Amino acid sequence: MLAAQRVLSAPNTRLPRIADPRFGNDPFALGVASGQPRPQSVVLWTRLMADPAQPGGGLPRALVPLTWQVAEDEAFARIVRSGTVLADPAQAHSVRVQVDHLRPAWRYWYRFLAGGIASPVGRTRTAPAADAAVDRLRLALASCQHYEQGWFTAHREIAELDLDAVVFVGDYIYDSSNRRFRLRSHEAEAPCTLDGFRARYATYKRDPDLQACHAAHPWILAWDDHEVRNDYAGTFGDEDELSPEAFVRMRSAAYQAYFEHQPLALDQMPGPHGVRMHDRFRWGRLADLWMLDGRQYRSPQVCNGGQVAGGHVRWHCPALTDDQGTMLGTDQERWLQGGLRSAGGRWKLVGQATQVSPWGLPGPDGQPLVYSDGWDGYPAARARLMAHIATHRLENVVFLGGDVHRHVAAQLRANAHDPQAPIVASEFVTSSLTTAGIPETLMSLIRSSNVDILHARSDERGYMQVDVTDRSLHCVARATGFPVLAHSALHTQARFRVEAGRAGPQRE
Numbered sequence: 302m303l304a305a306q307r308v309l310s311a312p313n314t315r316l317p318r319i320a321d322p323r324f325g326n327d328p329f330a331l332g333v334a335s336g337q338p339r340p341q342s343v344v345l346w347t348r349l350m351a352d353p354a355q356p357g358g359g360l361p362r363a364l365v366p367l368t369w370q371v372a373e374d375e376a377f378a379r380i381v382r383s384g385t386v387l388a389d390p391a392q393a394h395s396v397r398v399q400v401d402h403l404r405p406a407w408r409y410w411y412r413f414l415a416g417g418i419a420s421p422v423g424r425t426r427t428a429p430a431a432d433a434a435v436d437r438l439r440l441a442l443a444s445c446q447h448y449e450q451g452w453f454t455a456h457r458e459i460a461e462l463d464l465d466a467v468v469f470v471g472d473y474i475y476d477s478s479n480r481r482f483r484l485r486s487h488e489a490e491a492p493c494t495l496d497g498f499r500a501r502y503a504t505y506k507r508d509p510d511l512q513a514c515h516a517a518h519p520w521i522l523a524w525d526d527h528e529v530r531n532d533y534a535g536t537f538g539d540e541d542e543l544s545p546e547a548f549v550r551m552r553s554a555a556y557q558a559y560f561e562h563q564p565l566a567l568d569q570m571p572g573p574h575g576v577r578m579h580d581r582f583r584w585g586r587l588a589d590l591w592m593l594d595g596r597q598y599r600s601p602q603v604c605n606g607g608q609v610a611g612g613h614v615r616w617h618c619p620a621l622t623d624d625q626g627t628m629l630g631t632d633q634e635r636w637l638q639g640g641l642r643s644a645g646g647r648w649k650l651v652g653q654a655t656q657v658s659p660w661g662l663p664g665p666d667g668q669p670l671v672y673s674d675g676w677d678g679y680p681a682a683r684a685r686l687m688a689h690i691a692t693h694r695l696e697n698v699v700f701l702g703g704d705v706h707r708h709v710a711a712q713l714r715a716n717a718h719d720p721q722a723p724i725v726a727s728e729f730v731t732s733s734l735t736t737a738g739i740p741e742t743l744m745s746l747i748r749s750s751n752v753d754i755l756h757a758r759s760d761e762r763g764y765m766q767v768d769v770t771d772r773s774l775h776c777v778a779r780a781t782g783f784p785v786l787a788h789s790a791l792h793t794q795a796r797f798r799v800e801a802g803r804a805g806p807q808r809e
């Protein structure tokens with residue numbers, strides 16, 4: 302049997318190694334996860350924790366050995382890969398195993414074993430071979446899971462679906478609380494330190510519905526702002542809370558904790574210059590998916606008076622016409638443009654954190670009314686992207702977003718505010734899993750003043766299911782009222798279809 306794995310790094314050999322660990326509690330209370338589905342590999346993840354109430358998860362400062370197994374059946378009768386890995390306290394006793402030499406488009410089951418205790422069994426799936434003809438791709442699109450504002454009931458439903466992957470586009474944790482909406486507690490104040498962020502992830506990861514969804518499917522992740530702080534921009538945060546230097550230190554702690562708790566690739570470990578989150582996935586000749594990082598490299602939101610982060614409603618602001626603003630940073634923007642141009646897949650899916658289509662509300666002086674944290678606040682960056690799609694006549698481009706806490710279906714024009722400009726791409730934005738949305742009164746104003754917003758509802762929470770075939774892409778918006786309770790039932794709020802070769806969603 303091949304022990305095909307790569308380990309994170311040489312563990313700290315000065316630390317003692319526990320030869321035969323024994324646990325008083327279940328050490329797998331944070332569950333298991335898989336991610337980064339490639340044709341021959343996936344990443345497996347878990348984090349050992351003996352006692353969530355104790356610093357360091359109640360584990361000693363020592364290396365703890367685990368066994369991992371990958372099987373072709375749920376009962377582990379046909380184990381095809383296995384090995385051992387050390388949980389290092391420097392990584393919060395989290396482990397990740399990049400399992401190679403797997404079969405493309407294949408279903409596998411996996412588990413970890415430590416101290417005679419087996420983890421929950423996870424199920425995952427590799428991507429098809431790069432040149433494969435693929436009949437169907439099915440994804441769930443989710444974002445914005447504020448733990449205090451509701452139950453992760455949608456994850457329970459997603460866990461039951463037959464999916465290729467979950468695409469999660471940010472706000473996996475929330476740093477902050479809102480006293481108006483508090484059905485359960487974050488257990489601590491807003492995290493500032495590595496220990497604080499680790500504890501915040503431990504709170505979220507103990508949710509059984511979230512665990513079930515991770516165990517059922519591989520996840521592909523982008524992050525947004527709340528993994529660090531609301532509306533942060535690059536290395537800039539809220540100066541009222543922290544000095545610029547202190548913000549950068551906190552961002553590093555947040556990035557490290559994010560890495561420790563997600564099934565990211567080994568080479569995504571944060572370093573002194575940040576972490577490469579943007580990535581590309583491929584399902585044979587059917588579809589490519591670019592996952593974007595809209596936080597780490599963005600310029601500060603406009604009209605804040607300099608290097609200050611923070612989103613605001615703006616309308617009269619000369620800087621909005623400035624062409625210097627960037628959402629992705631120069632390198633990532635070039636990478637995306639080049640990838641879109643040369644992609645071999647029929648569908649070009651772009652997963653990113655927020656809404657690309659404009660609000661469309663006119664301000665008092667006729668200038669567009671915008672919320673400066675979204676793409677509306679980075680109009681030059683949006684214009685460059687849309688112009689690239691239009692100039693190169695790129696077909697079947699579909700943006701998949703989140704962040705704004707409403708289900709949206711929209712058509713994207715070569716020029717965002719020109720109703721005569723050609724429609725060049727489609728957009729679906731998923732509502733939040735739990736987090737409260739903006740008032741429906743404002744939503745109805747947006748709907749009535751923007752012909753390109755084909756659907757938008759902020760009163761319901763949920764997720765989207767996206768089905769892709771050669772001929773068309775179908776999107777089902779699943780939803781339930783606010784707040785989401787454990788027994789809430791989801792219903793279909795809307796259905797849309799995009800036909801290959803014709804930009805723009807059509808209601809079904």
Ligand SMILES: [Fe+2]
Nearest residue numbers: 445472704736
């Ligand atoms: Fe959010």
